[in-house]
Amino acid sequence: MRVGILSYPMLFQRDGGLQIQVRETIAALNRVMPRTPRSLQVQLVDANHGYLSDYDVIHVFSAINGNYRIVETACELGLPVVLSPLLSPGWNRAAAWRARLVDRLAGRLTDWMVQTSYAQSKRALQLASLVIALGEAERTAIIDGFGMEESKIRVFPNGINPHFFTANSDLFRRETGIDRPFVLMVGSISPYKNQLGLAQALAGSNLPVVLIGAAPRADQAYLQQLLALRHVSWLGPLDHADPLLASAFNAAAVAALPSQGEVFPLSVLEALAAGTPVVMTAQSALDLPASAFALRKVRWDDGQAQRLAIEQLVAQRPERAAVQALVEQFTWDRVASQIADCYFGLQAGAGSLTALAGRGRRRHAI
Known part of the structure; x- marks a missing residue:
């Protein structure tokens, strides 16, 4: 199975926690020894030259910075999408109500030509096949702030070198x-x-x-x-x-x-x-x-x-x-093994959907 990792285009122009998370997750996933006959190849997608259709599963890091468009495109191709949204734990029902109000006002004032980042993040969450939260606080924020069902959220923390x-x-x-x-x-x-x-x-x-x-x-x-x-x-x-x-x-x-x-x-x-x-x-x-x-x-x-x-x-x-x-259980390899199981589970459940989208895939660029 091939898994493509994506985030926003300028991600690696600086270095920080998200960049480290993406690099370490990819490295650890490629160390996973899947049970025979499963195989796993994970890599960053070259958004200028590659095709989403070259992969079996797409994993998107961050729900902001326009990444909802990646999720939309993958879904149009019938590909399962894993989303690590990296949302602030400050999202709750009250904050979500205010965000929806602002989104409606912005839409009406601009004849629906402007969309807020809240609306874009919510669309990415709704379309994703599986959402990975880093902790219980983020999981609660996803449910209360964006109305997501609990059943498609998994909680896997970051690892430590x-x-x-x-x-x-x-x-x-x-x-x-x-x-x-x-x-x-x-x-x-x-x-x-x-x-x-x-x-x-x-x-x-x-x-x-x-x-x-x-x-x-x-x-x-x-x-x-x-x-x-x-x-x-x-x-x-x-x-x-x-x-x-x-x-x-x-x-x-x-x-x-x-x-x-x-x-x-x-x-x-x-x-x-x-x-x-x-x-x-x-x-x-x-x-x-x-x-x-x-x-x-x-x-x-x-x-x-x-x-x-x-x-x-x-x-x-x-x-x-x-x-x-306190943190001895936080290893990248342990997290990667859990994520890999999710990939294989999604691939197994998306077989008919993938076949349905198969014929025209390679005409779709990223």
Whole structure:
């Protein structure tokens, strides 16, 4: 079976959690050893030269940025579609009511020439054969915010690369000279990620803030505001596989992610895998049972609560092995095996539909 992976065209022009998720998912899926006589080949679709009809199943990552059109085209060809929508857990019935109202107003004002991203995401969800949520909070958001039936939603989390579990602080200490407790924040430098709010909250706390992440051109002024604070240092962007990144997670006293919203943040999982406690935004789909001793959730705009949670974790740091145990089950190979079973199940159930669409497929470009 051939599976084609797609997302929006500009996805890999930057690097972040979604890019890592897509790359690691593909790599792990291609390591899956299907039961004979099943075979599995998974690859990114070249949207400029390839055809959706060359694949048996299409897997689309992200329900926004016009990706509903990919889902529509695949459905027209009779192909099963798996959708990983990556929706904010903030979607609920009230938010959905407001979004539908705005969509109707926009349509009437423009003679239905304008469609909101909410409407596009909902169409992608409705057409998809199977929807994969990263956690229970996203699953609830899909049901309450978009009216999806529970039966076609599966919950599979992200995975964690094994080297984060075995990292140590030596490389980071040697490269940076930082040998005291510090707070680490990994992510793109932007007001949405809220590095400045974190830094201001920790002013005078005797806890340096170390930032890792790319700074887009539009946010250079924001970066300069950060660097003007004496307790803030920036290491720039690091490749996800760079040993210095894993070492930084291990060396930190606390990792922080007080952004305005996250779905299932890899940086939090990686920090926990390195044995480092985390203070993160409450606006997230990540939910780990019995994790309060090492994972604190606070409002993104409550600097006082962020500082208090960080200082408490620094003062009473949990045992590293106990922190790592929270995420030991999150492996890319385990997730890939579950996703692969979904692919084969969809292929088996779509046989007649695929045959019906077969004759004219190769005339359809992406």
